[in-house]
Ligand SMILES: Nc1ncnc2c1ncn2[C@@H]1O[C@H](COP(=O)(O)OP(=O)(O)OP(=O)(O)O)[C@@H](O)[C@H]1O
C-alpha cells in the first residue's frame with residue numbers, strides 16, 4: 066500500500082523534475098518543438114491507453130477526435146468570435162458529446178468490429194474536413210490564431226513548453242488517481258472479463274462509454290492546443306495513419322502503463338526527427354516497430370523493463 | 380422463509396430448450412444444490428438468475444422483489460453474486476485487486492472524486508483493501524495476496540473467485556462447480572468453506588458434479604435434466620429416486 | 636437518363652468486383668485464423684507494382700503477372716509465418732496491430748524498393764470502349780467480371796472438392812474439432828494467407844489499368860475490401876463478393892448523382908450502418924456481443 070503510494074508519488078516527482086529540467090537541455094527552437102509535440106502526444110496517449118490498455122477497447126480513429134478539437138480552435142474564434150479558451154472548451158465538450166453519441170452503439174461491438182467502426186468514424190471525419198471547404202479550408206487547411214490567456218497571447222517556445230508541461234503533469238496525476246481508484250479497477254475488470262465484471266456489480270457498458278468519452282476529450286484538448294501552437298491545421302490531423310501513430314505510441318510504451326504512454330509518445334515523436342535524413346525509411350521503421358513490439362514485447366517497453374527490474378530486486 | 384422464488388423460467392438457444400419451465404423456491408440460509416447431467420441447463424439457469432442472459436419466459440423473485448431480466452450488475456447490487464464454471468478471473472490484476480473489484484458497489488467510485496484522488500476515495504480504498512485481505516484469509520489464500528492472478532494455480536483461482544464474489548457482500552451466492560478439477564484435499568477445504576459461508580448467513584446455490592460434496596453440504600437438492608426439473612428433495616429422497624439414478628447417477632456411474 | 640444510370644452502374648460493378656475480390660481475401664484469412672488482415676490492401680499494391688516493374692525490366696506481361704502474384708503469395712506466407720504464428724497469444728487487438736504494422740512496413744518498402752509515382756498498366760485487351768444503350772463500357776471491366784466469376788468457380792471447387800479446401804472449411808466452423816481430427820491448423824493459416832495474397836495481387840493487376848497503381852494504393856482499396864467483407868458478413872466468401880458489389884455501386888451512384896467528393900465516405904457510412912444495425916452483415920454471420 067504505502068509502497069504503491071510511494072511509487073506513484075515517486076513517478077510524479079520524477080516527471081515534474083524532468084519537465085522542470087527540460088529547458089536546461091533544450092537548446093533551440095527545434096528541440097522545443099519536438100518536446101512540445103511529444104508532450105501533446107503524451108496527453109493523447111494517456112487517454113488512449115486508458116481505453117486500449119486498461120479497458121481493452123481498441124480505437125483506430127482517435128486522430129479524428131484530435132482533429133475535431135484542432136478545428137474547433139481554428140474555426141470557432143475565426144468565424145464565430147469565440148475566445149480561444151472558450152473554443153477549446155466548446156471543442157472538448159462537442160467532441161465529448163459526439164464520442165458519447167457514437168460510443169453507445171459502437172461499444173456494443175467487440176474486437177475487429179470496434180476497430181473497424183472507430184476507423185470508419187475517423188476516416189469520415191477526415192473526409193468531411195477535406196470536403197467542407199467553405200468551413201475548413203479543405204485540403205489546404207487553415208490558419209489558426211493565437212491562444213490568449215488572461216488577455217495575453219501565448220507566444221514563444223518557452224511559454225508553450227511550460228503550458229504543455231503543466232498540462233501533461235496534471236493529466237498524468239489525474240490518470241494515476243483514476244487508475245488507482247475503483248474506476249480504474251473497474252476498467253481493468255472490463256478488460257479481464259466482462260462477464261465477471263458485470264457479476265461483481267460493475268456496469269460494464271457505463272465504464273466503456275466513460276473511458277471512450279474521456280479519451281476522446283483528452284485527444285480534443287491536445288488537438289486544440291496543437292492547432293494554436295502550430296498556427297495551422299490540415300485534414301491530415303484526422304488521417305488513418307495519425308490514428309495508427311497514436312496506437313503505436315501506446316503499444317510501444319506499454320499497455321495499461323501511464324508511464325509507458327509518455328515514454329512511447331516521446332520516443333515516437335523523436336524518432337522521425339532522428340530519422341529525418343532517412344525520411345524514406347520512416348515508414349519501414351514505424352511498421353517494424355509496431356510488428357516487433359507486439360511480437361517480441363507484447364506488454365510494451367516500460368512494463369517489460371519494470372518486470373525485469375522487479376525480478377532483479379527480488 | 381423463502382428467499383428466492385423461480386417460476387416457469389425458460390430459455391432457448393436456437394432449437395435447444397436449455398432451461399424449460401423451471402420452478403423452485405430456495406429458503407434463506409439453505410445450501411440448495413442443483414445437479415444434473417452435462418448439458419442439463421445448470422449453467423444456463425445460473426446465467427439467467429445472475430442476469431447475464433435474459434429469460435424468454437418466467438419470473439425470478441428475490442427476497443420479495445421481481446428481478447426478472449435485470450442486468451447482472453443490478454442483481455449484484457441486490458445481493459446476488461456468483462462464481463463461474465469456466466474461470467472468469469481478471470488475469471490482468473493481482474489476486475487482491477480481483478477481490479477488491481468485488482467490493483466495487485461499496486466503494487467511493489464517483490468519477491470526479493476518483494479523478495482528483497480525494498481523501499474520501501483514498502479512505503475508501505484503504506477500507507476496501509483491508510476488507511479484501513480479510514476475505515483472502517477467509518478463503519485460505521493469504522499467501523497469494525500479492526500474487527498476480529495469472530501466476531496462481533487452478534485450485535487457488537477457484538477460491539479466489541469465491542472471495543471476489545463474497546466481496547460484493549452477497550445475501551445469496553451462486554457457485555458453479557466450485558470443486559471441479561480440485562484434488563481431494565482441496566475438495567475437503569471447499570466443503571468446509573461452503574459450510575462456513577452458509578453458517579455466516581449467506582444462502583448458497585450450488586451446482587456440482589462431485590456427489591460426495593453435494594451429499595455433504597446440501598440442505599436441499601434439485602435435479603435438472605434436459606432443462607426440466609426431474610426431482611427435488613432432501614439428500615435421502617434424491618438418492619432413493621429411481622428416475623434420478625437412471626438419468627444422472629447411473630449415467631455418471633457408467634461413464635467412470 | 637438510362638444511359639447515365641447504366642454508366643454509373645458499370646463503373647460501380649467494376650470497382651465493386653475489385654472490392655469483392657479483396658473482401659474475399661479478408662474472408663479466407665478470417666475463416667482460417669480469425670485474424671483481420673489489415674495488410675490485405677498491400678497485397679493488391681504488390682500485385683500491381685511488381686507487374687509494372689517486372690514489365691519495365693523487359694518481361695512480357697503474362698510472365699510479369701504470374702511472378703507478381705507469386706511474389707505477393709510469398710509475402711503472404713512470410714506474414715503468416717513471422718507475424719501471426721510467433722504471436723499467437725497476442726489476442727484480437729494485438730493481431731490487428733501486427734497486421735497494421737505489416738501494412739505500413741510493406742508500403743514503406745514499396746516506396747524504397749520501387750518508387751512513389753503513379754504507374755499505369757496496359758489493359759488486357761485494348762481500351763476501345765464498348766457502347767451499350769448510350770453508356771460506355773471498358774473491355775477491362777468485362778475482364779474483371781470474367782475473372783471474378785472464374786475465381787468464384789475455382790474457389791467453389793477448391794472448398795467443396797479438394798481435401799485441403801474441405802479441411803479449411805471444417806477449421807473455419809470449429810478449429811478445435813478440426814485439430815482433433817488431425818488437421819494441421821498452422822498449415823491452413825499459412826495457406827489462407829498465401830491464397831488471399833494471391834487473390835489480392837490479382838485484383839491489383841486487374842484494377843491498375845483503371846485506377847493506376849502506386850505504393851499507397853492499397854490503403855483505400857484495403858479498407859473498401861474490408862467494408863465488402865463486413866457488409867457480406869465477416870467470414871462469408873460469397874457474401875464478401877456481394878458486399879463488394881453493394882459498396883461499389885453505392886459509391887458510383889454517390890459519385891454520379893451527388894458529388895465525387897463524397898464517394899469515399901459512402902463505404903464507411905455503410906460500414907457503420909451495417910455494424911450498428913445489421914451486425915451479421917447483409918448475408919452472413921458475425922459475432923457480436925450485446926452487453
Ligand atoms: N450461449 C449458448 N448458445 C447456444 N447454446 C447454448 C449456450 N449456452 C448453453 N447452450 C446449450 O444449452 C444446453 C445447456 O447447457 P448448460 O451449459 O447450461 O449445461 P450444464 O448443465 O451447465 O452442463 P455442464 O454440466 O456440462 O456444465 C446445452 O445443450 C448447451 O449446448
Ligand SMILES: [Mg+2]
Nearest residue numbers: 421422423464
Ligand atoms: Mg455448466
